Amino acid sequence: MIDKTIDKSLRWVDDRLGVAKGGRTFLDKIFPDHWSFMLGEIALYSFVVLLVTGVFLSLYYIPSAHEVVYHGSYIPLRGQKVSEAYASTVGLSFDVRSGLLMRQAHHWAADIFLGSIAVHMARVFFTGAFRKPREFNWIVGVTMLILGIVNGFLGYSLPDDLVSGTGIRIAYSIIESIPLVGSYIAFFLFGGNYPGNGLIIPRFFIIHVLIVPLVLIGLLAAHLGLLVKQKHTQFPGKGKTEHNVVGSPMFPTFMAKTTGFLFMVTAVLFLLGGFAQINPIWQFGQYEPYQISYAVQPDWYMGWLDGALRIMPSWEWVGWGHTIPLEVFLPAVIFPGIIFNILIVWPFIESRYTKDLAYHNILDRPRDRPKRTGAGAAMLTLLGMTFFASSTDVLANFFQLPLKDVLWFFRIAVVVSPIIAYVVAYKICLEMRAAEGIGKRKRAVVIARSESGEYSTIETAPRPGDGSAELDAIPVPTFIDLVPPELATDEGVRRVMR
């Protein structure tokens, strides 16, 4: 009955759009299985949660710096003059049912969105998945990372609380530090000298909820479209070549697994949103440009920039009637500029260096490319060091050390530690390559103990994915039918029609 309906409706659509051929190919599309291929899915599903919770928040949030008197249910704030943005954020947290859950899940989703992008990107980098023909997708991915960081910062700024307001102040000064045009850009963006004409919140709002998400959705479509067109890369293994993809089919296996994963990622984000308090703006209070609190740290993905600002020496260049605040411009504009540019052009740097112009659909094991692995380790170490440098004050307190020593530690560490990381990673790769059999999946062995206390090993039956006895891959069968009950064996074997 349902089959007939599906057949009829498919015919109707196919008459008009011709979807059957491509649709069938799509359902048969093969996705290789590896845990590391799910990292990008975490980012994708966090983005879905961001969109849904974000729409919810936008129904209650008022993007306005207009001053109002708070009358909501949070007693310590009652009667205080606050901005509408702040009041509405506190309001949607306390006076809208499920509002706090949605808001905190949104914030957690943003942090995890960027975190999973970073880890996904590291996977793509270390396995060489960015090589020809996937350079476009690498660039699309880096662009999404940059936009994600920008949008995270903008969203973080919208509640107009004391901590995020300080962040906006810093952003203003960073823009101002750009030679020649900096103060003009800052004045245009903010509508005047800091804090501007009160339009920065509505401006950030429209960039945060419309412009960047629109671009992100477009890039995301391109990212997935390119993935479908170019097909997923795969790790080397039995029957896996540069000319095929081995794995499980889109429908039903992959679809079931990935739908389940969507639910589970969402579950984690909402559990965090409900149990792990994040950004309690009612404790920080309304932003005032002359107030500040101690130990101000931005969200994690801005940490590397904040750390770079902290450890930069106070080198301001003055001459010919002009000033270049290098102590801001270098760490906050040039440094991220260099990092992102290196990331974007990396596939081309590498192919120029290796003179490798071939197509690559089989992934590298990181150990087999010691120089790339070393370079990636150096980059991660550099960014990790600048990230930790954003908590110099906290670390100095924790370890009871003079702030000066902590600062100098990081100044030296950002230069020295990437070099050490490169050498160590390089050496580890060489060692691992030299050892035989490392990383190969072995067949499970059961150790049994007999009644007399004797131990013996029993080899288990081969399973798909065992290093020793992998099945040969076959094309996806036309359809899979359950064996009629009278033919079924005890093991529930299914009949195949191809």
Add this chain to the structure above:
Amino acid sequence: MTDGPRLEGPLPPAALDDPHLTPYAKHPERAQAVAAIAMVVGFLAFIAFGVAYWVDASTQWEAATLGVGLLFLGFGVTAWGKYLMPQGPFVEERHAFHSTEAEREAMTAAITERGGMVVKRRKLLGGLFLLGSTAMGLVLMFPLIRSLGPKPGETLFVTNWKKGSKLVTIDGREVSADDLEVGGVLTVFPKGFTGSSPDQVILLRLSQTLQPLTPPGRTDWGVLGYVAYSKMCTHLGCPVGLYQEQTQQLVCPCHQSIFDVAAGAIPQFGPAPRPLPQLPITVDATGILVAQGGFNQPVGPGFWERS
């Protein structure tokens, strides 16, 4: 990459017990039971979420019910996919997606030759189109960018502090000479501009014995041990809000720049490049603290136009 073999026509028959289609689970019934239980738990948790919402339970209850629902339903579906659906391995051939050499040449030719025919011979039209669209791009910058805000002009160089401006607190209360004990600090603004960001000033009362340390030419910028500095950090404009009385240092909580207030607020540590601008103050006939004039330098972080 070469074109892999394409599978066309009817596919070959497969054995009845093809291992590619047997479920991954050793005991499919058990796997099904686990998945079913998970989905039932998920279903019940969603119902519980509905109840939690209905009775307006706490955020934690909402998260627990919704989270458990999503987690278990997701787990059930994943287990169904992983343990009960055919795992293969299945294979799909990759096909080269680049075009043939002839197709590439045809595409290039279409651009260059047609372009040669109708564009290169009409250089005037091409030039005029470029001219027009460039002009459009430039003039559109006015509404799209220039309208956004005023030009910086002199605003970064001046504040609202003038000769005779009374120092007032954030509540607008005038500050008199006996308001602060030695070691006390207060954030003040010029009267009429309370809360204004560039005008924020940190007023400190130091022990008068430290007066000789103030830079030459500024000995009379303070009065009765009072000195006033811009509260905007010269690094990134954060309020320099932490005062350590023992060492007479102002600390910026953002990036830990430290300024020595007893010696003209010169930066002693951290990324701040310049001293905090000083506001010359004195006490008027009624005992109220007033400014002798504006700051000795532009306030806040560095920018290009500054000399």
